[in-house]
Amino acid sequence: MPTPDRTSLAEIVDAGRDLLELAGLDGLTMQAVATRVGVRAPSLYKRVSNRDALVALVVDATLRDLGGAADVAVADAGGDPRDRLRALAHALRAFAHHRPVGFRLVFAPTSDLHLDPDALRASSVAVVSAATDLAGEEHGLDAARTFTAWANGFVSMELSGAFRLGGDVDRAFDFGVEALVAAVAGVAPAPRT
């Protein structure tokens, strides 16, 4: 007689995401996840093949959320591609502050976890679209990569506390947004105060 399911893959992944933010990647153990979903560790292997696979699922879910946040930001930003890029940068930063550990895992995976190509594409479509509108068809992809690289790099460094030389980090972020928007548009940045 089959026993009723006592948990589910979705519940396991959610527990993994919570633990990741609460206790770091080292704290995301099979035993901790199992306890959190009310089951013993060996039972997890009915739904995920091993810990690395679970981590990959956690990262995929995080990436998907990020793509959703990007879509929302763009929808709110209006039609000007400059405004869409600004909104995307701020959305990325807000997301990183909200899920710092997951964010780091998405952009600097420690081992070679194969991100879901669909989620990857979905998360980048908003930037590519805005960058193409701004830089033109021929340079759209290069421009999107330049912008994304800067935003990701800035936030990564902020999260790891690399900005220790003083100065206002918020101001540095705004400076960067405007510099990148201008660079992608192929014009000089607006005059600075």
Next chain:
Amino acid sequence: MPTPDRTSLAEIVDAGRDLLELAGLDGLTMQAVATRVGVRAPSLYKRVSNRDALVALVVDATLRDLGGAADVAVADAGGDPRDRLRALAHALRAFAHHRPVGFRLVFAPTSDLHLDPDALRASSVAVVSAATDLAGEEHGLDAARTFTAWANGFVSMELSGAFRLGGDVDRAFDFGVEALVAAVAGVAPAPRT
């Protein structure tokens, strides 16, 4: 009667760096390091207080190397701050290709390892100097952060295989270098072909 030392801190850190690149962070185990320096794992605790401390030393050494590579690149680049920034970007990328795992650990530390402030400052002085020459005293720090964030972000994404949408990655890198140099200089990028 004191026994002669059978290893040293420097040897242990070197073994850690080798293992890091060879087998990843997970492969950097106390037992593997011990075997590599010809000693048993417990003996390592005479020189490092625990594994995290060893990882921190490995990261510090990597950061110091990166600072050295930056100094060399700048010395070879001549006096034009644009050329110095270009050289720094290429040096960073070359370093990352040479030590991918260590590089990731420096710029996206998984746990909260406290990088040596001296090494951090030394590694950034070359960028800050070039950026200040180019952007002016008032915006030098912001400009340096913008440039570093982009370079770090680009290389991180390249290492983690995020550039899967096709296109030439080398070309995207050059596009980015010129866009950032122009943005930092506060002028429009040179016309693109």
Next chain:
DNA sequence: ACCTGAACACCGTTCAAGT
């Protein structure tokens, strides 16, 4: 003074036995 074997706690994973 450094090195070692033995030991402990903890984790990932497998598997036979339960229901």
Next chain:
DNA sequence: ACCTGAACACCGTTCAAGT
């Protein structure tokens, strides 16, 4: 068909005992 306890291999770390 899912869940569990028991077991195994492996890792970080401590410590008493060797030299």
